Amino acid sequence: MKKIEAIIKPFKLDDVKESLNEIGIQGMTITEVKGYGRQKGHKEIYRGAEYVVDFVPKIKIEIIVDTERVEEVVNTICKASNTGKIGDGKIFVLPVDDVIRVRTGERGSDAL
Amino acid sequence: MTVVESHISDNLMQNDSAIQNESATMQNQSSMQNDSAELILKRQSLIKKFSTTKDPDFIESCTRVIDEYFQNIFAKSKTAQKMTADGNPVALVALGGYGRAEQCVHSDVDILILFEKKLPKETDALVKELIYPLWDARLEAGYAVRTVKECLSMAWEQFDILTTMLDARFICGGSHIYSMLMEKFRNRLSSKHIQSSLSRLIEQSQKRHADYGDSSYLLEPNLKSGHGGLRDYHNIIWYARITADIKCRRDLERYGFLSHDEFQTMESSLSFIWDIRNMLHYITKRKCDQLHFEHQIELAKMFGFKDQNGHKAVESFMGELHSKMDFIKQINLMITEDIQLSKKARLFTRIKRATNYKGIVLYERRLQFDPVEIIPRQPDLLLKIFVESGRLNKPLSIESRRIVGEFAYLVDDKFRKDISNVEAFEQILSFSLWEFNVLNVMLSTGLLAKFIPEFALILNKIQYNQYHLFPVDKHSIRCVQVVNSFREKNGAENNGKGEEWNEKEWNGQEWNEKDGNPKNKDRNHKNRNGAGNLYAEIYRELRNRKTLLMAALLHDIGKGDPADEHSERGAQIARTILVRSNYASSDVEEAVFLVRHHLFLIKVATRRDINDEETAVFCASKIQKIPLLKKLYLLTVADSMATGPKAWSGWTEALLRDLFLKVMGVLRNRELATKTASRNIQKKKDEVLALNRTGSFDNRTDSFDNRTDSFDNRTGSFDNRTGSFDNRTDSFDYTDNINSWDEDVLVKELDCMSHRYLLYVPAPEIMTHLNLYKNLENRDFLWTISPHDDSDIRTITICGKDKPGFYSKLAGVFFLNGLNIVGSQAYSFGNNTALDIFKVMTPKDKIFENKKWHKAEMEFQQVLNDDAFLERITDRLPKSIAPKSGQIPMPNKVRIDNETSSFFTIIEVFAYDFPGLLFAITNVLYKLGLDVRVAMVATKIDQVVDVFYVKSVENGKIDDIHTQEEIRSAILGALPVIISC
Incomplete structure (x- = not known):
């Protein structure tokens, strides 16, 4: 099992969610995050005063899937969140040792 | 209260009498079991009685049962008797809520075991005798063992110990020790600790309000610790005990802290809150003071509330609880004000002071009608008293509130339309502040819903979702408050916490009342450039704020009917209200716009790409006017802040502010988003569609699939016509409208185009470009060359896959072929397609013009994939340049402008013109990783000004000063040296 963590532009959330639904991804966790990578923040100027956006608002999506589905999910997220411009985001794939469904105690893929 | 366990040495139990002790312990144990069993029984019967009959004396009875327990066990205690015999007697003192005789079902039992000078060795045994049975009875018992001296020193060190001392009540044992403690405590308090204790009292309660929020509004209020909770009443008691040593609640009235009416209302409010708290403890089976949703319906039923007049029982129940807690909050605020003023003034000045209105006076620092009989003749005083209340920052007396409610029937349509009443209401709106909210009082008297009858639709309308913490009416008033808070510099930052959001502090929050505490100042200092200042600045720039305030009050008025989309419905209701109040039609339109679109900015900020210029242009086109944008922005911020922490965080704030500043930029430049611009763009789109429909666009017969063919063909035409392009028939190929566009597809394409492009490019050319774009397919690029009538200038339109350097490479290829560029425009088209238009002078040798174009095309194809080719071009640039003789040479200059556009850095280059200038500059930009989006070339005398977006x-815009310097010197370095003649 793998955990897929994707950082995307906020306005792409609906698109990503829908396309993941279409390939049958049942659940995900999202978080409003701020940060920067190559797309550094920027400044806006209002009446001579600078307003710095040093951390850019983004959405983080977390999904746990079986290893064989990773490529499909990653491709789907990539396709749905791509605008071709800077700051489109990143996707991380991490190993997951185990998953437990709290209610039933099921483990592993059954708990997904 | 905090449980402070004393340090008792472990070897208190002596070994020599171990056996004796053991038997004593066994005896004790059985007696202890009896005592705790008795206590359990008594409490159970009390609780049972309460749960069925709501015994009004429940908390006192509970206290008495525990008192009896202590008195019983103390009387039997051998250990206590031995202590007395040894000359070191003990006193049992009740502290905290138990001390005040306000024992709720699962309240802590706090007890002080007090000795005069030193702790005897039997202390441990005594604690076991006294406290263990309480634990067995499942009571949360906390105890402290102290000497008189310890008590006194700790009281000044720890504030919570001080407050428990204030509540101390003697139970049994050596009463002289208790009296000694109290006497010393009072002496020290009144001699040197009054002011510091009062300051601590205020400090603690402000911190508590920040932590627990305002219970008079919250949908899940904290009955004890929230603002308006029982702790607020404790504060009043403590204040009165510190300053006047009162003995019981009733003394609050006797000593003049509260008026008779205030005291009566406080008593009824407290008993309501206590009843709910006890019942909540009872049903949750634990000490639970937060009134969660899941218990509200059950409690409403238990307290006999019923569904009626379309209001649910739970709504009426919560409505009543909120109003009781609001009252406790109000008197707490009055008392806090008393404390802050206590250095200057005496509690009550018993003189009636006049106000701005005859018929309203200030008496005992509360506003009153004087005489009351004046109201039927002058009903406007009902509103005016709130104006005075806001202006003077003085509350209405309890009696006046009741009178307002009773006379509210006098408000009729004539009253509502009266201009002076409308103005009075505007003033009231602007007085609605955090510390002191006139609107809330007006709401609770029922006058607000009389003056604006539509407001009744949203009274106590609870929104059961995870965003809203407040009922709609309270939320609307909070929204007005937030708008007013923008008046203060950093006001909103204190309220909204700016960037540094802290959910716990927010949790329902009472925003920090005063800017007085140093922690806040630090934070404000740090965020000098934070959003708080921005809100304050924008607010100050506004001229007509009444539309903003009215819109803030009415923005959710459409929520009365959940079936409808509330913004649209709200706009209609707002229109009715504003028209009735005789607002100027421009004001009506503005406020209605604000209500209708109050979710617009937040939706765009979270759902559209705000780094795309088109998003900003889209918003700007919709909003049109800068003042309106400012108001809509402040309304959006206020609405979000007033909703709750889920709707407002540093994350949302950052997105919204960014969008606002970008839209502002578009509106300020007044280029792309004016009404005229929008009209022209629509007209342009219609023209293109018409061209497509009628096919009037030059539909030439010869179209070519093969590019080489087309060039051959054209070469022929050149030869025949000595290089003149006057016959257009063969000059086009890929722009042919082979099949006309499907209208739906065309509309979509047009909608995707940038405003800038649609505004500046004529319709026939757009059609040409679209066809070029359609025919591009998988090619790297396509270009078309068209002549200008009888001139040497050609327009080359290039459509291609956008890659870095596309533009500079084109400029390079033209330079290499001696084609002098006189003007150019660059646009983006569709998805990652560049559309560049160059105007160039034809080569001198007209005969071979076509060959030249052909060569240029091949070279461009080559250079697109091979950067090394660029070196060959760079080598040919002139190393120096001499201006015309007789002129004082002007130095080359580069200006970098980051302010004009939110999306691009604008670079202006002032230089002498020479063939290859455009390439020289854009090549530098390309090598620095900069993408040229718009280029404009203009000649000024003989210096050229080239402007590049x-x-x-x-990384988007170039903000970094060092990078800017790098760009500047790289461009200057690439320009030829100027030699003066």
């Missing part, structure tokens, strides 16, 4: 491929 650039973005860094990696």
